[in-house]
Amino acid sequence: MTAGLILNATICFAITASSFAFAWVLASSEDKHNEKSKPALWALVVLWSLVALTYLPTTIRMIASVTNHPSLDLMMYNLAAIPFSMVTVPLVFFILYIITGNQKISGYLSFLFILFGAAYLAFLYSNGVIGPIMTEYSSMFKINSDTAINIYLVGLFVIPTAMILGLMMLIFLQRMPRHLRYRTTLPLVAISFVFDFMLTDMITDMDVMQVAARTFILIGTVLAFLAYFPPSTLKKTLGIETSLNESYEEEENGL
Amino acid sequence: MAFEIDVEMEQKVADFYQSLGINQGPGDLQYRIILLVLNKNEGKITEFADIREYTDNFADKGSIGSKMKTVFQLEGLVEKVKRGGYMITDKGIIAANFLKDTTDYYKKTKRMGDMIDRMP
Numbered sequence: 511m512t513a514g515l516i517l518n519a520t521i522c523f524a525i526t527a528s529s530f531a532f533a534w535v536l537a538s539s540e541d542k543h544n545e546k547s548k549p550a551l552w553a554l555v556v557l558w559s560l561v562a563l564t565y566l567p568t569t570i571r572m573i574a575s576v577t578n579h580p581s582l583d584l585m586m587y588n589l590a591a592i593p594f595s596m597v598t599v600p601l602v603f604f605i606l607y608i609i610t611g612n613q614k615i616s617g618y619l620s621f622l623f624i625l626f627g628a629a630y631l632a633f634l635y636s637n638g639v640i641g642p643i644m645t646e647y648s649s650m651f652k653i654n655s656d657t658a659i660n661i662y663l664v665g666l667f668v669i670p671t672a673m674i675l676g677l678m679m680l681i682f683l684q685r686m687p688r689h690l691r692y693r694t695t696l697p698l699v700a701i702s703f704v705f706d707f708m709l710t711d712m713i714t715d716m717d718v719m720q721v722a723a724r725t726f727i728l729i730g731t732v733l734a735f736l737a738y739f740p741p742s743t744l745k746k747t748l749g750i751e752t753s754l755n756e757s758y759e760e761e762e763n764g765l
Numbered sequence: 766m767a768f769e770i771d772v773e774m775e776q777k778v779a780d781f782y783q784s785l786g787i788n789q790g791p792g793d794l795q796y797r798i799i800l801l802v803l804n805k806n807e808g809k810i811t812e813f814a815d816i817r818e819y820t821d822n823f824a825d826k827g828s829i830g831s832k833m834k835t836v837f838q839l840e841g842l843v844e845k846v847k848r849g850g851y852m853i854t855d856k857g858i859i860a861a862n863f864l865k866d867t868t869d870y871y872k873k874t875k876r877m878g879d880m881i882d883r884m885p
């Protein structure tokens with residue numbers, strides 16, 4: 511029992527550390543971005559920070575269940591629900607800002623998702639949760655409100671996922687250089703990966719599926735990191751280097 | 766088909782095509798304006814004055830007349846119906862439709878370029 515929980519805690523900690531690191535690296539690369547891309551960059555920083563803030567209490571929660579502290583487990587579950595319900599907000603802003611280029615409209619529309627998140631939290635807290643149920647790999651809680659689950663599914667999951675898919679379709683339908691296609695699609699795939707598996711993690715009642723979902727969240731975070739900072743070997747393999755060599759200039763007669 | 770001709774927009778589209786190394790046809794502002802005016806007056810006679818209404822700010826009378834003769838008349842895009850009066854031919858309408866596609870392509874490329882610019 512303990513080994514499975516420790517594995518779960520380790521995965522949660524790895525998600526926390528890698529998401530924080532990614533958010534930090536993105537934020538510190540601010541000066542490399544142009545003015546137009548800065549709002550989207552900050553939305554990404556907030557998004558990855560919220561992912562990290564969701565999994566930090568979850569790590570503590572897993573440790574609490576190993577050390578048999580159910581009250582701390584419950585407290586951390588309730589704490590993790592706050593950043594989790596707000597993950598949609600920067601995501602919606604990011605996608606809308608990229609499509610429309612209008613910060614105000616994107617801001618107002620993403621504010622709507624704060625309301626969705628708040629409604630989810632209100633139903634979650636007012637109806638409470640059932641648990642913790644100790645299993646081999648995890649400590650599970652069951653959400654005691656169908657309304658909260660429905661709000662999450664419709665407002666916080668379906669709409670943002672449709673937005674990501676829509677933006678990816680827009681990009682796929684265009685003919686563009688391979689390195690640009692890589693730079694634009696892979697972050698979206700990674701975000702969608704993380705986002706979708708966070709949902710699975712939150713609503714599943716199977717411990718093995720929860721561990722698998724968390725593993726995929728970790729993979730998604732690494733994927734997002736590779737999307738923004740691809741190593742040179744990967745660049746060579748995929749043929750996505752913007753320039754293979756230094757500008758080649760040689761004066762030859764007739765050439 | 767009635768539509769307004771936006772010279773500034775046409776200038777941007779022509780500049781875009783010139784930046785791709787296409788200096789004739791879609792990349793030539795004079796060609797674009799002449800063809801758009803001819804297309805606007807489809808079925809009617811287009812006079813030089815109709816074209817010069819748009820081109821006076823950037824082209825002299827001689828260059829428009831010369832382009833009309835060496836490109837449009839020579840390639841059969843227009844038919845001369847009187848002194849200083851031309852009518853667009855079916856082939857000219859094909860060219861005008863292609864020109865509209867080049868504008869759409871420019872807009873699509875620019876929109877996608879702007880989106881990529883906003884992507885961190």
